[in-house]
Amino acid sequence: MSDVKYAEPIARLVNAFKGLPGIGEKTASRLALFVLNAKRDYAEELGKSLIAVKDNVSLCPSCMTFSDIAPCGICRDPSRERGVVCVVGDYKDMVAIESAGTYKGLYHVLHGLLAPLKGIGPDDIKIDELLMRIKGDQIDGRESEIEEVIIALGFDGEGEATALYIQRLLGAIDVKVTRIASGVPVGGSIEYMDSSTLGRAFEGRKEV
Amino acid sequence: MSDVKYAEPIARLVNAFKGLPGIGEKTASRLALFVLNAKRDYAEELGKSLIAVKDNVSLCPSCMTFSDIAPCGICRDPSRERGVVCVVGDYKDMVAIESAGTYKGLYHVLHGLLAPLKGIGPDDIKIDELLMRIKGDQIDGRESEIEEVIIALGFDGEGEATALYIQRLLGAIDVKVTRIASGVPVGGSIEYMDSSTLGRAFEGRKEV
Numbered sequence: 001m002s003d004v005k006y007a008e009p010i011a012r013l014v015n016a017f018k019g020l021p022g023i024g025e026k027t028a029s030r031l032a033l034f035v036l037n038a039k040r041d042y043a044e045e046l047g048k049s050l051i052a053v054k055d056n057v058s059l060c061p062s063c064m065t066f067s068d069i070a071p072c073g074i075c076r077d078p079s080r081e082r083g084v085v086c087v088v089g090d091y092k093d094m095v096a097i098e099s100a101g102t103y104k105g106l107y108h109v110l111h112g113l114l115a116p117l118k119g120i121g122p123d124d125i126k127i128d129e130l131l132m133r134i135k136g137d138q139i140d141g142r143e144s145e146i147e148e149v150i151i152a153l154g155f156d157g158e159g160e161a162t163a164l165y166i167q168r169l170l171g172a173i174d175v176k177v178t179r180i181a182s183g184v185p186v187g188g189s190i191e192y193m194d195s196s197t198l199g200r201a202f203e204g205r206k207e208v
Numbered sequence: 209m210s211d212v213k214y215a216e217p218i219a220r221l222v223n224a225f226k227g228l229p230g231i232g233e234k235t236a237s238r239l240a241l242f243v244l245n246a247k248r249d250y251a252e253e254l255g256k257s258l259i260a261v262k263d264n265v266s267l268c269p270s271c272m273t274f275s276d277i278a279p280c281g282i283c284r285d286p287s288r289e290r291g292v293v294c295v296v297g298d299y300k301d302m303v304a305i306e307s308a309g310t311y312k313g314l315y316h317v318l319h320g321l322l323a324p325l326k327g328i329g330p331d332d333i334k335i336d337e338l339l340m341r342i343k344g345d346q347i348d349g350r351e352s353e354i355e356e357v358i359i360a361l362g363f364d365g366e367g368e369a370t371a372l373y374i375q376r377l378l379g380a381i382d383v384k385v386t387r388i389a390s391g392v393p394v395g396g397s398i399e400y401m402d403s404s405t406l407g408r409a410f411e412g413r414k415e416v
Binding site: 005006007008009010012013015016017019020021022027029030031032033034035036038040042043044045046047048049050051052053054056057066067068069072073090091092095098099 | 214217254
């Protein structure tokens with residue numbers, strides 16, 4: 001067998017593509033060959049935007065979201081309700097809530113959830129920053145702006161553990177803490193719901 | 209709904225990823241967020257190898273394969289049989305044959321197959337270059353080095369049409385033209401073969 005498989009720059013690109021999640025050898029080759037056949041402009045645009053994202057995006061000092069400006073667009077937007085902070089696990093969750101378009105308050109991005117089995121403890125996610133943000137706001141002399149913290153974490157093990165941890169921490173502070181509702185999703189049929197979801201849905205029932 | 213969805217550099221990266229084949233909005237977002245959380249070194253390596261592949265890879269002037277040197281590693285390799293040229297549809301086919309490791313001759317990469325319905329004619333693929341290569345070799349005064357052209361194109365419509373076209377062109381030149389065999393693949397069971405494959409397999413039967 002010849003040792004020439006791909007020319008070196010192609011092999012290097014295949015290898016770099018393989019670093020992306022869900023991209024194996026075969027897909028990486030396909031992508032590299034696509035780039036070989038694509039216009040130079042395209043390769044350059046993808047290459048530059050990869051580097052630009054690392055150069056120009058950092059964490060908003062207030063809400064910890066990814067942003068190219070500090071504070072981020074949401075934190076500096078005067079039309080957002082400054083009294084409500086929604087705690088999310090990661091940036092994607094924030095983007096999903098923003099896309100839904102109903103929430104008008106601020107955010108706090110934890111960048112992870114507590115997962116002792118994976119070695120992720122409170123110091124590995126942005127919990128201190130949340131606490132400091134709320135406390136700092138209160139120490140500042142004037143009345144705290146933040147009146148409510150909405151915990152919008154998932155209802156799986158890690159989400160529950162993190163929610164509980166934050167609830168306890170915030171219990172010591174004069175701030176209202178709420179958690180988004182768990183139940184049957186819109187469009188979901190009762191028939192296909194798992195028993196935990198049904199349990200939650202009954203627990204959270206409301207008088208109509 | 210807020211118009212802030214992703215910060216601009218992130219949106220740009222998502223967009224660039226969407227240019228890759230088989231990568232939709234959702235996967236592009238996933239990849240972009242992976243890059244955001246990845247080490248800067250990784251983003252830089254992927255970015256640089258994208259640009260390097262366009263800067264350093266071009267077509268071998270002899271066999272038309274992608275290469276970072278001219279002529280390519282195979283064309284300049286003295287251990288390859290210089291009398292045999294294997295015609296393949298694209299670079300991936302060449303890589304597959306090289307990986308199989310039994311073929312020891314040279315290549316000619318067409319970079320496409322004839323497909324009139326897609327508007328791909330003989331001028332759009334490297335057929336002229338193949339002809340010139342064989343003829344040029346003969347005009348050169350000395351006896352032609354190329355004794356056999358092996359057509360290794362697929363047995364689908366486009367492959368068949370292209371093979372036929374090349375066969376006819378080369379019929380006018382003093383060179384042996386062969387085509388790789390079609391039949392039941394190794395490991396294939398008769399039961400699951402389509403009728404065209406079985407037809408080919410019977411046609412191509414050999415005395416044992």
